[in-house]
Amino acid sequence: MPKVTLHKGGAVFEDEVADNSNLVVRAGIRKFPYPNLAYRCGMGKCATCSSRILSGAEHLPPPNWKEKKMLGERLEDGYRLICQLWITHDLELAQDE
Amino acid sequence: MSQQPMNPDELRTALETAIRGKSANKAPFSIAWASGQLSRAHLARWAENHYHYVGPFADYLACIYARMPDRYTEAKDFLLQNMFEEEIGGDRHTDLLIRFAEACGTTRERVEDPDNMTATTRGLQSWCYSVAMREDPIVAVAGLVVGLESQVPSIYRKQTPTLRSKYGFTDEEVEFFDLHIVSDEIHGERGYQIVLEHARTVELQQRCLKICEIGAQMRLLYTTALYWDYVAKDIPMSEIEAIGGGVPRDERHLVQA
Numbered sequence: 244m245p246k247v248t249l250h251k252g253g254a255v256f257e258d259e260v261a262d263n264s265n266l267v268v269r270a271g272i273r274k275f276p277y278p279n280l281a282y283r284c285g286m287g288k289c290a291t292c293s294s295r296i297l298s299g300a301e302h303l304p305p306p307n308w309k310e311k312k313m314l315g316e317r318l319e320d321g322y323r324l325i326c327q328l329w330i331t332h333d334l335e336l337a338q339d340e
Numbered sequence: 341m342s343q344q345p346m347n348p349d350e351l352r353t354a355l356e357t358a359i360r361g362k363s364a365n366k367a368p369f370s371i372a373w374a375s376g377q378l379s380r381a382h383l384a385r386w387a388e389n390h391y392h393y394v395g396p397f398a399d400y401l402a403c404i405y406a407r408m409p410d411r412y413t414e415a416k417d418f419l420l421q422n423m424f425e426e427e428i429g430g431d432r433h434t435d436l437l438i439r440f441a442e443a444c445g446t447t448r449e450r451v452e453d454p455d456n457m458t459a460t461t462r463g464l465q466s467w468c469y470s471v472a473m474r475e476d477p478i479v480a481v482a483g484l485v486v487g488l489e490s491q492v493p494s495i496y497r498k499q500t501p502t503l504r505s506k507y508g509f510t511d512e513e514v515e516f517f518d519l520h521i522v523s524d525e526i527h528g529e530r531g532y533q534i535v536l537e538h539a540r541t542v543e544l545q546q547r548c549l550k551i552c553e554i555g556a557q558m559r560l561l562y563t564t565a566l567y568w569d570y571v572a573k574d575i576p577m578s579e580i581e582a583i584g585g586g587v588p589r590d591e592r593h594l595v596q597a
Contacts, residue, residue, distance in 0.1 A: 271526030272533065284430030285526065286519035308511045326522055 490528025
């Protein structure tokens with residue numbers, strides 16, 4: 244099971260998730276990383292869930308059209324839209340306050 | 341000896357079984373869709389009908405919300421969140437459905453016109469309103485959210501890649517389907533949580549199971565009617581059955597016109 248580490252507001256939250264999990268779906272059903280992952284629309288339109296990937300980015304699929312549209316140059320800084328990602332490997336991410 | 345209510349794990353399994361038996365994935369329209377056999381005109385007719393089934397979803401939820409006991413705060417908040425996400429959380433979901441419909445060659449006017457839905461679609465819409473307005477609110481969540489909405493991710497997960505690879509739609513044209521894989525997974529699971537928490541008597545559990553079964557059956561009938569009304573003249577049932585994965589013999593009465 245992939246291990247997910249979320250850095251948020253100076254704290255670190257960590258847990259294992261089932262293979263092929265979407266962290267926004269999990270937060271939506273009140274499981275880790277709820278209540279610490281900020282998200283809103285769940286459809287790649289608001290960028291509330293955007294987070295910087297600290298490690299594990301190599302296992303993620305390339306950014307899709309929504310991520311390119313919403314994040315633009317921030318993609319180069321390692322940001323991704325978490326609602327668009329299904330996690331299959333360990334992932335460490337940081338979400339801005 | 342009086343019957344004991346199921347524990348949450350047992351109830352969940354029973355609900356999943358009630359839904360699985362009548363999954364809309366088994367409908368001939370869904371099979372033809374997944375195998376890439378539909379034309380854009382067929383998909384346009386689907387969109388014109390689907391709008392009238394899912395378009396009022398926030399209405400259905402609002403009726404349940406108003407009747408949900410005030411002490412069930414989490415359940416009420418979930419319904420409100422679900423309504424928000426359907427309508428104003430990002431893009432309005434029906435606008436994305438209309439974008440897909442336009443890519444299929446129809447128009448917003450045709451999609452919004454209720455005269456373009458079949459009698460069966462009108463029946464499904466009416467059933468949804470009836471459940472939302474008349475059933476115990478926990479039973480209504482079981483019927484509409486668990487029985488219907490929770491089926492969507494598995495249906496669209498099967499159909500969306502096909503829309504790109506076999507039908508040639510662009511990512512933007514099929515966004516309606518992509519977003520539902522995320523949002524309906526949340527909504528379906530939260531629906532389960534509400535039912536498992538609040539259906540704690542044998543009588544209420546049995547009503548939840550029954551309405552899930554009926555809801556899944558209603559959706560299967562709706563999807564099947566789309567096949568008979570729009571597709572059967574172009575793709576005979578024998579071809580659908582030849583694709584494999586058709587409807588089991590004991591459920592065929594549900595998909596006959």
